[in-house]
Amino acid sequence: MTEPIRVALVDDQALFRAGIRMLVSSQDDLEFVGEAGDGVEGVRLAAEQRPDVILMDIRMPVMDGIEATGRILERIEPGGDGPRVIVLTTFDLDEAATRAIRAGASGFLLKDADPEFLLAAIRTVHAGTAVIAASATRELFEHFDSRAQREPVPAAFEELTARERDIFLLAARGLSNSEIAASEYVSEATVKTHISRVLAKLGLRDRVQLVVYAFEHRLVD
Template sequence: MLVSSQTDLEFVGQAGNGVEGIAMAATALPDVILMDIRMPVMDGIESTREILAAAARRGGPQPRIIVLTTFDLDEAAMRAIRGGASGFLLKDADPEFLLAAIRTVHAGTSVIAASATRELFENFDTHVATVVPEVFEKLTSREKDIFVLAARGLSNSEIATAEFLSEATVKTHISRVLGKLGLRDRVQLVVFAYENGLTD
């Protein structure tokens, strides 16, 4: 009802479990999926992986997946992000925030439940690497600075202020960083940073 009430959004399907979700995604080809973490038959983590893998095999655009969870610090949400989800929200999120999140991920940006970025990655074992990956050295000094600020959860405007740059320039740098590191979005950037000890 919430989605259908918006003139720019269209509700295309609903599934009762992860297996049904995979089938629905294959036929309805949604742009954005709201995925419950805990479902019968197959959970949202495995379903997320399967949906994205199927989309990759088809060669078409991949749906953006927002994971819905009950707990602010949920290890399952972390695993879903590693599996390719574009972020996570709490199930009690304000309706307007949920709608904004759908539009945000459709536009190519990621979302994480407010104030949870640092806590999410610091409270779980991420097997932090002790050696900086070679691919990271492909970044310029400026790109490394912007990478660290983005990994800490700063917005483009906040990075622009901190680095005395325009937002457009920051956006360009972020795109280059993602491209060089082979990352899809800012959520994957945060995971990459924490797993490789690159947040300091």
């Protein structure tokens, strides 16, 4: 039998926490392992309970969700075993959500998302895929980073093979594995292998981080 996905929640609103706790606990394949009311407690909770997925509010007292996300994830090696963080925000196209993704979060959700969408996001992130479409992440970076200074392209990117660079650019533009496979005339399994190699070579956690990397270094239009 497959072990349930261990889920934790960090949010300063007690009523919201109660609702999420009930929702997660109602699912056979999910296990609610704890909650915290601010970022400091959230960091402690992550260390003690070692959840698979953390739902993290952005705006909280004592320590906000951005700093808490960074502290939780900073000790995890690229490709290492650690929690996936989904940040929760009240506003779409929230600059704080962009900063949280930079800090290592695997995506973001609006707090008023449908319950089924939230549950699907938990399962999707646990499986290693971004919780939001890459196109949505691109929209965030186009909105907030249009005036950002271009950073030098790291030497690691130059070490990618020609095929890996092609797949990197397609993934950064928001294409799914099946779309990339059709474009490159390869199987989806081959695409997944190339994506995994690209993430490992560049020291990235997932496809959301890949999009961040591409926009920070102006590797896509």
